[in-house]
Amino acid sequence: MMADNQAIGLSPCATPGTVCVLGIDLGTTSVKAALVVETAQGQIVTQSCSRETQAQANSPAAGAQGMEQDVQKIIKALNECLAAFPQEHLQRNWTQYSSSSRTRSNYKGCKWAESGTGHTFQPGEVSHLITWQDGRCSSSFLSSLPQPQSHLSVATGFGCATIYWYLKNSPDFLKPFDAAGTIHDYVVAMLCDLERPLMSVQNAASWGYFNSRSKSWNTEILRESGFPLDLLPEVGDPGGIAGRMPHDWHGIPKGAEVGIALGDFQCSVYSCMTERTDAVLNISTSAQLTVPMPLGFQPPETPDSLSAVAYFPYFDGNYLAVAASLNGGNVLATFVDMLACWMAELGYDVLESHVYTQMINAALAQNATRLSICPTVFGERHMPEQLASVTSIAASELSLGHVTRALCHGIIQNLHSMLPFQHLKEAGVKRILGSGSALSRNEVLKQEVEKTFPLPVIYGKDVDAAVGAAMVMLHRR
Template sequence: MAACVLGIDMGTTSVKAVLVEEMVRGPAVVASCTKDTQAKVDSPDAGPQGNEQDVHKIIAALNSCLADLPGQALERVCRVGISGQMHGVVFWKTGRGCKWTNCGSGPKFEPDEVSPLVTWQDGRCSCPFLASLPRPRSHLNVTTGHGCATIYWYLKNSPDFLKPYDAAGTIQDYVVAMLCGRERARMTVQNAASWGYFNTTSKSWNTGILQESGFPVRLLPEVVQPGDLAGGTSRVWHRIPKGTEVGAALGDFQCSVYSGMSENTDAVLNIGTSAQLTVLMPSGFQPGESPDPRSPVAYYPYFDDSYLVVAASLNGGNVMATFVNMLVKWMAELGVQVSESDLYPQMIRAALAQTEPGLAICPTIFGERHLPERLASVTGIAASGLSLGHVTRALCRGVVQNLHSMLPSERLREAGAKRILASGSGLCRNKVMRQEVEMAFPFPVVYGEEVDAAVGAALAMLRRK
C-alpha cells in the first residue's frame, strides 16, 4: 500500500490529526480525528487579562488523536507535518521537556518540565507596556499575545519565572522538538514572524535590539524556511516508525490557506468566528522594515519566500452570534423562551426578504487590531426599517463591508486575484452573508470545503521535494 503523510494542527481549542494519501486524482484524507483540549487554566500572575493553557492537556488530546487513527495506516506514515496556533509561547528545560511512556497504541511522550502555554489571546501586555518596548526592525507590529512581548512581560514583571527554562517556542514547535529529540526548537519563518522582533527580509531576529534591552536571547529558536525538516522521529511514536521525517512546524493560518488555494490567483475568504481575507502577493514582493500600527492589513510570510496580504478582522460570525444571544435574552426578559438554534434560521429567512436594509451597521463590537478604539455603531435609523429582517441584513452587510474596507477589491485585483474561494461556518449557515459577499466583491465566488490547517500541514510535507 502507498505511504501516507500525517498532518497535525495544534489549535486553540482542539487538536486535529489527518492521514493524507496521494491518489490518482490527487491527495485525499483517508482518516481524521479531532479532540477538544479543554486546556484553559487561570493565569495567577497576569490576572483576568491572561490566557494560558495546560500543555499536559494539549498533549493528552494529541496522543488521544493518534491512538484513534488506524494503526496500520500509522505504520505507513513517511512524513509528519505540524501546524498550530501562532504567536503564543511555551517554555521548557532542555533535556527534560518530556518523558516517554508506553500505551496501548505504542510509545507516546508526555510533558515534563514545561511551562503553561501563553496563547495568542493573552492580554497581559497593556498599550502603555507595549509602548515602553524597543521599536522592532520588522514590518510587523508587536502586540499582546506575541511571544517576544510575553517574554518581555515576564522579564519585567516576574523574572524568576524564566530562570528554570532555556528553550522556548510555539506549542507546535515544542511538539516537533520533542518528537525529534531536539533540545531546542527549529522554528520556521512563519512562526518567528508571529512572535515579533523578527525581520522576514534578512530572516533573522532583531538580536542587537533585543540584547541591548536585556531580552534573554538564549530562548530564541533557530529559524529555518517553511518546508525544511526539523529531523526524524527519535523513537517509534504510537505506531509511526522511528526516523520518520518531521517538518519544522508551520503557522496554522498559512496551512489553512494552503489547503484551499488551488491557484496563485485565488483570494481566500473565511468567515468563521472571526473573518480573514487573503491573497498571494506578486513574486518578488518584499515588505518594508517599519511596522504601521494603523494598517488594516499585514503581510505574512508564506512558502517559497512569498507573502500573503491578510485582512484579519476580529468581527465575523461572532457578531451574528452576539446578536442572536442578545435577542434570546431580550425575549427571555419578556417571558418568551426560544433557543438560539430556533431563532437563527428565522432571522435569515426574514433578512432574505429584505434586499436593502436602509440602516447601516458598523459591526466592530470587538474592535480591530488596527483600530482598537473603534467600536460598533448604527446610522440611518428610520421607523420604516426596523424589522428583524432589515436589521439582520444590515448586520450581515456590515460584517462583509468592514472586511472589504480592510482589503478592498482594488487591492485584490492589483495582487492578481481572479476569484474568491469562500468558506467558514459564518458563510455556510448564512445565505444572506453569501449574498453580501457576492455584492461586495466583483469576482466569481466559489464556495468550497472548509479550509483545514491539518490538511494544509500534510500537503506541505507531501509536496516537499
C-alpha cells in the same frame, strides 16, 4: 505544531509508489489530524479526526485580559485524536508529518511512556499556553516597547510582546524556563528529542522582533532592552525537516521524519489556493481576506502600525497580503449570546442554535436595510481601541431581520475597508475562494460577500490547516 495552526515521518511505504503524510492542526479550540495518501496514479485520499481541547485556563497574572490554555489538556486531545485513527492506517511506513497553531508556550521537556498503540508523551515542566487572542498587552504598554526592525508591528498575543509583559509585571515567572515557542514547536521538539525548539520563519514573524528578510531575530534591539534572548528558538525555512522521532508514536514508526511547524494561516491558504489569481476569504471565529503578492515582492523594512494589511511570509520566499480581522463569526456568536441572555432575563429559555436559525431566516427575508453596524466589538490590530457602533437607526428598521442583515453587511464591509475590491482587481484576482465555518453556514454572509466583491465566488473550498500542512510536506519531497 503547525495548526493559528504540520507533518511527520519517512521510511519506504508499504505499497510501492504510495506516500503517506500526517498533518496536525493544533487550533485554539480543537486538535485535528489529517492523513494524506498519494498513490502512484497521483490520487490523494484524506482521512481526518478531531477532538476539542476544552483547554481554557484561568490567567492569574493577566486577569480577564489573559487568554491561556492548559498544555496537558491539549496533548491529551492530541493523543485521543491519533488513538481514534484506525491503527492499520497509522502503522504504514511514512513520509512526513507536520503541524501548526497560533499559540505560545514556554516549556521544559516531556515524559514518554508505552501505551497500547506505541509510545505517547505527556508534558513535563511547561507553562500555560498564551494564545493569539490574549489581550494583556495594552496599547500604552506596546507603545513603550522598542521599535522592531521588522515589517510587522508588534501586537498583543505576539510571543515577544508577552515575554516583555512578564519582564515588567511578573519577572519571576520566567526564571524556571530555558526555552519558549509555539505549542506546535513544543510538540515537534518533543517528537524529535530536540535540545532547543526549532521555529519556522512563518511563526517567527508572528512573534514580533523578527526580520523575515535576514531570517533573524532583532537580537541587538532585544538585548539592549534586557530581553532574555536565551528563550528564543532557532529558526528554519518552512517545509524543512526538524528531525526524526526517537520513539514510535501511536503506531507511527521510530525514525519517521517530522517537519518544522508551520503557520496555521499559511497552511490553510495552501490547502485551497490553486492559482495566483485566487483570493481566499475565510470567515470562522475571526476573518481573513488574502491575496498572493507578486513574485519577488519584499515587504517594507519598518512596520506601519496603522496599516490594515499585513504581509505574511508564505513559501519559497513569497508573501501573502492579508487583511486579518479580529471580527468574524465571533461577532455573530456574541450577538446570539446577547439575544439568548435577553430572552433569559425576560423569563424565556431558548437554545442559541434556535436563535441563530431564526435570525438568519429573518435576515434572508430582508434584502436590504439602511441600518448601519460597525461590528468591531473585538477591535482590530491596527485600531485596537475601536469599538462597535450602530448608526442610521430608524424606528421602521429595528426588526430582527434588519439588525441581522446590517450585522452581516458590517462584517463584510469591515473586511472590504481593510482590503478593498479595487486592490483585488489591481492584483489581478479573478475569483474568490470562500471558506470557513461561519461563512459556509450563513447564506446572508454569502449574499453580502457577492454584493461587496463583484467577482466569481467559489464556496466549499474549506480551508484545512492540517490538510495544508500535509500537502506542503508532500509537495516538498
